[in-house]
Amino acid sequence: GEASANMSLDALVVGAGISGIYQLHRLRQLGLDAKGVEAGRNIGGTWYWNRYPGARVDSDAALYQYSVEGLWKGWQFSERFPSREEILQYLHYVDETFKVSQHFCFNTRVVRAQFNNTGNFWEVATDGGLTIKTRFLVMCIGFASKPYQPHFKGLEAFEGVLCHTARWPENVEMAGKRVGVIGTGASGVQVIEAAAKVVKDLVVFQRTPNLAFPMRQSMQAEVSRSIYPGIFEQRKKTFGGFDMDFIPKPALEGAAARQAVFDELWNKGGLAFWLGAYDDTLLDDTANDYAYAYWRDKVRQRIHKVELVEKLAPTIKMHPFGTKRPALEQHLYEAFNQDNVTLVDLNESPIDEITSTGVRTKDGTEYALDLLVMATGFDMGTGGYKDIEIVGTNGAVFRDKWANGVKSYLGMLASGFPNMFMVYGPHAPSGFTNAPTCAELQVDWITNCIEYMMKNSLARIEASNKAELDWTQRIDEIGARGLWNRANSWYRGANVPGKVMEHMFWAGGCPSYQKICEEVVESGYDGIMFIKTP
Ligand code: NA7
Numbered sequence: 001g002e003a004s005a006n007m008s009l010d011a012l013v014v015g016a017g018i019s020g021i022y023q024l025h026r027l028r029q030l031g032l033d034a035k036g037v038e039a040g041r042n043i044g045g046t047w048y049w050n051r052y053p054g055a056r057v058d059s060d061a062a063l064y065q066y067s068v069e070g071l072w073k074g075w076q077f078s079e080r081f082p083s084r085e086e087i088l089q090y091l092h093y094v095d096e097t098f099k100v101s102q103h104f105c106f107n108t109r110v111v112r113a114q115f116n117n118t119g120n121f122w123e124v125a126t127d128g129g130l131t132i133k134t135r136f137l138v139m140c141i142g143f144a145s146k147p148y149q150p151h152f153k154g155l156e157a158f159e160g161v162l163c164h165t166a167r168w169p170e171n172v173e174m175a176g177k178r179v180g181v182i183g184t185g186a187s188g189v190q191v192i193e194a195a196a197k198v199v200k201d202l203v204v205f206q207r208t209p210n211l212a213f214p215m216r217q218s219m220q221a222e223v224s225r226s227i228y229p230g231i232f233e234q235r236k237k238t239f240g241g242f243d244m245d246f247i248p249k250p251a252l253e254g255a256a257a258r259q260a261v262f263d264e265l266w267n268k269g270g271l272a273f274w275l276g277a278y279d280d281t282l283l284d285d286t287a288n289d290y291a292y293a294y295w296r297d298k299v300r301q302r303i304h305k306v307e308l309v310e311k312l313a314p315t316i317k318m319h320p321f322g323t324k325r326p327a328l329e330q331h332l333y334e335a336f337n338q339d340n341v342t343l344v345d346l347n348e349s350p351i352d353e354i355t356s357t358g359v360r361t362k363d364g365t366e367y368a369l370d371l372l373v374m375a376t377g378f379d380m381g382t383g384g385y386k387d388i389e390i391v392g393t394n395g396a397v398f399r400d401k402w403a404n405g406v407k408s409y410l411g412m413l414a415s416g417f418p419n420m421f422m423v424y425g426p427h428a429p430s431g432f433t434n435a436p437t438c439a440e441l442q443v444d445w446i447t448n449c450i451e452y453m454m455k456n457s458l459a460r461i462e463a464s465n466k467a468e469l470d471w472t473q474r475i476d477e478i479g480a481r482g483l484w485n486r487a488n489s490w491y492r493g494a495n496v497p498g499k500v501m502e503h504m505f506w507a508g509g510c511p512s513y514q515k516i517c518e519e520v521v522e523s524g525y526d527g528i529m530f531i532k533t534p
Helices: 018-029 084-098 186-198 225-235 255-268 285-300 306-312 332-337 435-455 465-480 510-522
Strands: 006-014 034-037 110-116 121-126 131-139 161-164 178-182 201-206 341-345 351-354 358-361 366-368 371-374 389-391 420-422 458-463 528-532
Touching: 006 018, 018 034, 018 084, 018 131, 018 435, 178 186, 178 358, 186 201, 186 332, 255 285, 306 332, 306 341, 332 341, 435 458, 435 510, 458 465
Parallel strands: 006 034, 006 131, 110 389, 131 420, 161 371, 178 201, 178 371, 201 341
Antiparallel strands: 110 121, 121 131, 351 358, 358 366, 458 528
């Protein structure tokens, strides 16, 4: 995009992922002088960065797209769960309509943003030396933009190739190599499946088994897309922004009925067995046990190495089913059946050291590797924000504000940081939802809010302290209702040592979130303070 050393804008969008693309489009539609910056070399966000082999989305194609402006009429995904490559193609297709990529300045990372308290604008500095003055700063950096890499002893000594799933280098191939994978989250599962097909040897270092269920990938015939508008309406009304929702009755109904329901969900594929299950699954331990037992027994049928049965699908659940993000798998358990695939249980023998040639575990075993893959996830929610020096009113720094936990209003505004909006970050339904559903909801709200400010000659918006405290408390209360507290998950910041343990996302689902956001508008922006343009 075009960029001059000093720019003055109405709005700056940070990040060119699913939310940033749409946000910049909406702001330009309003007639604002709006531009974007993006650290990557192109649009795509998550799909730009996570280029490990096997990367694909866990949402159905019909759902994983924008619902607006009839875009669906001109695009057909080829698979039910599209690959990273096809999602990027889709986003470029969207850009033919939105034409926003030309207004993004790529290869540019925001390093600092300082609010001018008298002029009510942000002064933004980038790593390339750009200075941008902007009335509004809209952070579309998502919740998984900062990779997390554990500090293993000896890491720098490794002479093979080391790569994090979210920073996969262009020219690294796995074929014929000895590959190690640390981590079995959604990324780990996908990269394990891709590796098992082509590598010489694969060693998987597992701390917690993933309670993964069948994706049921399929090629999509030229389906009748006329049902899409209905699906787009439907997705706003469900907890996770999908076309399915929790079954509004307890799992404690009769065993036969339950078995039939579980069979149906299992056969549906995708995340149905999680976000389409009985509505007490994530609340009640007994209900949760039923889901776990069904999952365990299904998966066990596919594990042929007896010594792996307890490791991959333990008799007793290690954490409540569904309180860590379940992955979708296509042939994960068959991969572990292969002779050239080894599972190392880190609970029995943790990693002692990374050596020049591979990984050594505490029991003294050395695993020789050419390539070591860190599928170790992200500094979720807060990581991307804390990397930027964001200075609000009175010199307050954003990372200090969040040092003892996230504080926000609606996950979109923060007191002390006027005219800054956040999309798809912490304190929003983000962590549990289909990204386009949540991104559209928040981007539309923010766009309407900015439009309201323009119409009413308002120069400054800020959440009140009280509104922020109340929202933060609400996030906590809703999180505490479920079994979430019993899992060391990234939903609670537990995956990064030293991080505050808290409920990071709105666990109340999309519809309740949308309702609250609408009520705020209807009440005349309750909890929000505005200042008129002088
Ligand atoms: P996740 O879900 O955070 O998975 C990270 C994995 O790495 C998980 O299995 C962790 O085990 C493991 N891990 C993390 N640190 C270590 C150490 N120190 N030693 C061994 N193993 C470790 O990240 P993903 O990238 O897979 O998924 C990201 C999400 O983004 C995905 O769910 C989508 O919603 C989008 P643990 O479970 O903590 O024992």
